[in-house]
Every structure is written in structure tokens, then in C-alpha cells.
Amino acid sequence: MRVVVDLNRCQGYAQCAFLAPDVFAMHGEEALLYDGEPDGTRRLDVLRAEAACPVKAITVEGAGAAWTAAGAGVSNGP
Amino acid sequence: MTSVALLGQILDYANRADPYPLYAELRRTPVVRDESGPYLVSTYWEIHSLLHDPRVSSDIRNLAPEAKTAPRTEDPDLPPSFIRLDPPDHDRLRRLIMRTYGPPHAPRRVYGLRGEISGIVSGLIDRFQGRDRIDLVDDFSYPFPVTVICRLLGVPQEDEQRFHGWADTVATAIEPAVGTPEEQQAHWQAIREAHHQLAEYLSGLIAQRRRAPREDMISALATDRGADESPMSLPEMLSNLTLLLIAGHETTVNLITNGMLTLLRHPDTLKQLRADPDLVIPLVEELLRFEPPVQLLPERTTLDDIEIAGTTIPQGASLWLVPASGNRDPRRFPEPDRFLPDRPDNQHFGFGSGIHNCIGSPLARLEAQAALAELVRRLDNPRLVEDPPPYRHNAVLRGPRHLPIAFDGLSR
Ligand code: HEM
Ligand code: SF4
Numbered sequence: 088m089r090v091v092v093d094l095n096r097c098q099g100y101a102q103c104a105f106l107a108p109d110v111f112a113m114h115g116e117e118a119l120l121y122d123g124e125p126d127g128t129r130r131l132d133v134l135r136a137e138a139a140c141p142v143k144a145i146t147v148e149g150a151g152a153a154w155t156a157a158g159a160g161v162s163n164g165p
Numbered sequence: 166m167t168s169v170a171l172l173g174q175i176l177d178y179a180n181r182a183d184p185y186p187l188y189a190e191l192r193r194t195p196v197v198r199d200e201s202g203p204y205l206v207s208t209y210w211e212i213h214s215l216l217h218d219p220r221v222s223s224d225i226r227n228l229a230p231e232a233k234t235a236p237r238t239e240d241p242d243l244p245p246s247f248i249r250l251d252p253p254d255h256d257r258l259r260r261l262i263m264r265t266y267g268p269p270h271a272p273r274r275v276y277g278l279r280g281e282i283s284g285i286v287s288g289l290i291d292r293f294q295g296r297d298r299i300d301l302v303d304d305f306s307y308p309f310p311v312t313v314i315c316r317l318l319g320v321p322q323e324d325e326q327r328f329h330g331w332a333d334t335v336a337t338a339i340e341p342a343v344g345t346p347e348e349q350q351a352h353w354q355a356i357r358e359a360h361h362q363l364a365e366y367l368s369g370l371i372a373q374r375r376r377a378p379r380e381d382m383i384s385a386l387a388t389d390r391g392a393d394e395s396p397m398s399l400p401e402m403l404s405n406l407t408l409l410l411i412a413g414h415e416t417t418v419n420l421i422t423n424g425m426l427t428l429l430r431h432p433d434t435l436k437q438l439r440a441d442p443d444l445v446i447p448l449v450e451e452l453l454r455f456e457p458p459v460q461l462l463p464e465r466t467t468l469d470d471i472e473i474a475g476t477t478i479p480q481g482a483s484l485w486l487v488p489a490s491g492n493r494d495p496r497r498f499p500e501p502d503r504f505l506p507d508r509p510d511n512q513h514f515g516f517g518s519g520i521h522n523c524i525g526s527p528l529a530r531l532e533a534q535a536a537l538a539e540l541v542r543r544l545d546n547p548r549l550v551e552d553p554p555p556y557r558h559n560a561v562l563r564g565p566r567h568l569p570i571a572f573d574g575l576s577r
Contacts, residue, residue, distance in 0.1 A: 100522070101267060101268045102526065102527060104267075104268035105268060105272070105276065105527035106275075106276065106527050106530070106531070107276075108268070108272040108273050112268065112269070112272065113269040113272070114269065131443065131446075134443065134446050135446055135530065135531075138446045138447050138449075138450050138530075139450075139526065139527065139530055141512065141516075141518070141522065143512060152446075153507065154444070154447045154507035154509070
């Protein structure tokens with residue numbers, strides 16, 4: 088499983104760190120650290136984090152979930 | 166200047182089961198003054214911009230007294246909680262709560278509740294055994310979130326029943342008082358009494374945990390020294406703990422109830438979810454867009470003139486944002502009136518946006534995901550008994566009062 092966070096989009100909302108604390112961690116109030124290749128036991132946590140990210144900054148590959156392939160944050164504004 | 170007469174209709178109980186056509190009408194003018202006074206904002210990008218605008222205040226002390234019409238749920242004898250404060254007071258209190266509740270200081274507080282959440286869900290569903298009909302609200306959705314909040318805070322299990330009683334009474338404040346003036350008086354008196362008992366109970370628990378801290382959130386709050394800022398006073402703790410209880414109660418009830426209602430109205434999606442339980446993860450996001458428990462964000466105030474969508478909202482105006490309408494804005498969401506459980510790029514307003522975005526969202530997501538996946542797995546051939554179901558009065562926190570469901574049996 089591969090996880091990529093678009094750190095330009097990321098707003099430090101920490102939703103990911105709440106739902107997958109073994110994969111995402113907040114460093115201080117804003118900066119995000121994460122494991123780009125978590126093992127399979129974290130699959131559901133990672134899928135929850137991806138869905139919960141308010142700005143859709145997280146992309147997950149190889150988690151066997153059809154819906155994750157279709158476009159993280161494609162809309163930036165009006 | 167144009168104005169509309171839509172707020173009265175939105176608040177009218179006759180439109181509770183399906184307010185969405187009214188929102189579509191509202192979106193024809195993204196920012197518009199309602200005859201009754203407030204400015205209504207109904208389109209996605211305009212709502213987004215105002216939720217991120219420091220000139221928009223959540224502090225109702227900035228609002229003219231005659232503009233205050235939304236029901237009050239807070240204890241009038243405590244200081245305002247941070248949902249009704251602006252920076253810097255909001256930020257200080259929110260940070261202090263976060264230190265005991267979420268990353269980076271308490272990264273496993275919510276995550277650690279997953280086991281308890283699934284235990285509570287199973288326990289509630291086990292009680293359906295031997296029946297062929299339930300009221301999802303009374304038998305499941307209503308008791309569930311309060312139990313979870315008790316475990317989060319660290320309310321001992323033997324006190325949970327009393328806690329449920331206060332929570333239920335306090336929550337009735339969001340409904341209009343009915344009956345004779347004496348009955349209404351008694352209604353408000355009962356709410357005030359429940360607030361006092363809750364505050365007294367929490368004070369006792371805080372004192373106890375200060376002496377003998379445990380692993381729970383109340384202990385963390387009671388012993389936190391606040392790093393660089395002044396720690397919370399006791400009245401601040403009481404006010405903001407009560408906020409967690411109130412903000413996380415009816416909202417979560419409605420998300421779960423709306424969820425089952427929507428699934429039973431979309432049998433193909435229900436079947437799909439049975440076959441692939443992980444689908445519940447994006448499905449809950451779509452629910453938060455399609456049937457959001459918080460439909461309106463009433464009574465914000467403009468601290469300055471604000472130019473938006475060709476309109477100038479004057480300083481001191483009362484602003485009602487309509488996130489449930491923004492969630493159906495066709496300029497943001499393709500086919501907005503379709504329920505698509507795996508909708509891509511679903512940046513809905515279900516939990517608000519900006520500085521007041523919901524702090525309970527990770528917990529609410531785990532609760533709703535666990536509840537819906539397990540209800541769908543265990544109920545054999547579930548069916549709606551009536552559609553639409555009877556709704557609660559409240560237009561802001563909108564959801565069914567009852568949701569009778571018939572079924573043929575219960576899986577293990
Ligand atoms: C499905 C369930 C829930 C929904 C739909 C929901 C929705 C919302 C929304 C829309 C806001 C923004 C309010 C505003 O902008 O004025 C909010 C704020 C808030 N919510 Fe939730 N909520 C839910 C569950 C919870 C839970 C479980 C908790 C507590 C554990 C909680 C605590 C809060 C708090 C404290 C705020 C205020 C945040 C601030 O002002 O900075 N909510 N919620
Ligand atoms: S949830 Fe999204 S925005 Fe928030 S910290 Fe994680 S990646 Fe960043």
C-alpha cells in the first residue's frame with residue numbers, strides 16, 4: 088500500500104492523525120509526518136484517513152478499494 | 166434590493182421532510198436578504214468564503230437582541246463555550262480542549278475508542294433479538310452517542326443512566342416549547358435544572374480526577390497546566406464539556422438515522438454495502454453531503470461590510486449560512502441530488518469548515534461507520550414502515566423523531 092500526501096494542499100486539520108495514528112502524526116500544531124508505505128494491517132485506518140481529509144490531500148494506492156483511485160482533490164476553487 | 170420570503174418556509178415544519186427544493190430556489194440568488202431580516206447564503210463557494218472570513222463572527226453578543234431567534238441549548242449560567250466565541254478566546258479554549266483530546270498531545274484518545282464503539286453497537290443490536298420491528302431512533306441511534314461520550318470523558322458506567330437523563334433533557338432545548346405558558350415555563354425550568362445537575366456532577370468528577378487521575382479525558386483536562394496559556398477555569402471546563410455533549414448528541418443521532426433511511430430508500434446501495442462493508446467509509450462522507458445533520462448555521466454576524474456575489478452585506482447583519490444547500494450546489498457537485506456512495510472529491514460542509522470546523526468529526530465518523538456497517542450486516546431484509554418518517558421540529562439539527570424499521574431476523 089502506498090500513501091502520498093499533497094503537502095501543498097494539506098491544511099494541518101489532523102483528521103488523518105486521529106484516524107490512523109500509526110501512519111500519520113502531527114509534528115507540533117501544523118506540520119504532518121507520515122509513513123508512505125504502511126503495512127496491510129493499517130489498511131482500514133488509512134482508508135478512513137483518506138476519506139476524512141477535508142481537503143482531499145491524501146492519495147492511497149494498492150489498498151484494494153475501488154473508490155480511492157478516482158481523483159483526490161480535483162477542485163481548487165471557483 | 167431584492168429579498169425573498171424563504172426562511173419562514175424553511176423553518177416551517179411542513180417542509181421538514183424535504184427542504185431541498187426550497188434550497189434550490191434559494192440558490193437562484195446566492196446571497197440574499199430574507200424578509201424576516203437575516204441574510205441567507207446558499208451556494209458552495211460563497212459559504213466557503215464566509216466560513217473562512219475573519220469579518221464573520223460567531224459571537225452572539227455581536228448580534229442585535231431582536232435578531233436572536235434560534236433556540237439556545239447552552240447553560241445560561243456558564244460562560245459561552247468556544248463554538249460561540251471568536252479568536253483569540255475561541256482559539257485558546259479550542260487548543261486547551263485539543264491538548265486533551267487529539268493530536269499531537271493525545272493522538273490515540275479517539276482511535277482508542279474503536280473497540281468500545283463496536284461493543285456498544287453490538288450490545289444495542291443484540292437487544293433487537295426476538296423482535297420483527299424496531300424504532301431505530303429510540304432503540305439505537307439515541308442512546309448510542311451519549312454512551313460513547315461517557316466513555317470518552319470517563320464517566321463511570323454506574324453513572325451513565327443519570328448522565329443520559331440530563332443529556333436528553335438538555336437536548337430538548339433545541340425544540341420549540343409547546344403548550345400553555347405554565348407548561349412552557351416548566352419545560353425551561355426542567356432544562357435549567359438538568360444543566361445545574363450536570364454541572365454539579367461534572368464538578369465533582371473533575372475534583373475527584375484531580376486528586377486521583379486516570380487515563381480519561383476529564384483527568385487530562387483536570388490536570389492540564391496549559392503549556393503557554395492560562396489553563397481553563399472550572400466554569401470554562403463545565404461550559405466546554407457540556408458543549409461536547411450537546412454538539413455530539415443530536416447530530417450523531419441524526420447522521421445514523423438519516424443513514425439508514427437513505428440506505429433503505431436506495432436498495433441497490435444497501436446491497437452493495439452488504440457485499441463490501443468497507444464501502445461504508447466513503448458512504449458516510451456522501452451522507453454528510455446528501456443529508457447533513459446540521460442543515461443551517463444560523464446567527465453569525467458581520468463585523469464589517471462584506472462584498473460578496475455582487476451584494477454588500479452591511480456590518481452588523483445577521484447571517485444564516487445554509488451548508489445543506491451548498492452541499493447540493495450543482496456548480497460544485499455534479500448531479501448533486503443523486504446519492505453516490507463513492508462520490509469522488511467530496512469536500513462537503515457536513516462538519517462545517519474554517520476555524521469552527523467540528524472537533525468531534527473523527528469520533529462521529531467512527532460511530533456512524535460502525536453503526537451502519539453493523540446494522541446492514543445483521544438486519545435481515547430491513548424495510549421502511551413509513552416514508553417519510555415523522556421528523557423532529559428542529560430545522561437546524563434536522564432528522565427523524567422515529568424511524569420504524571421492519572425486518573425478518575437478526576444475524577449473529
Ligand atoms: C455527525 C455528527 C456531527 C456533526 C454532523 C457535527 C457538525 C458540526 C458542525 C457543522 C460544526 C460547525 C459549527 C459552526 O461552524 O458553528 C460543528 C462544530 C463542533 N462540533 Fe460537531 N458535529 C458532529 C459531532 C460532534 C461530536 C461527536 C462532538 C464532540 C465530541 C462535536 C463537537 C463539536 C464542537 C466542540 C464544535 C465547535 C468547534 C469550534 O467552534 O471550534 N461534534 N460540528
Ligand atoms: S487530514 Fe488532510 S489536511 Fe489534515 S493533516 Fe491530514 S492530510 Fe493534512
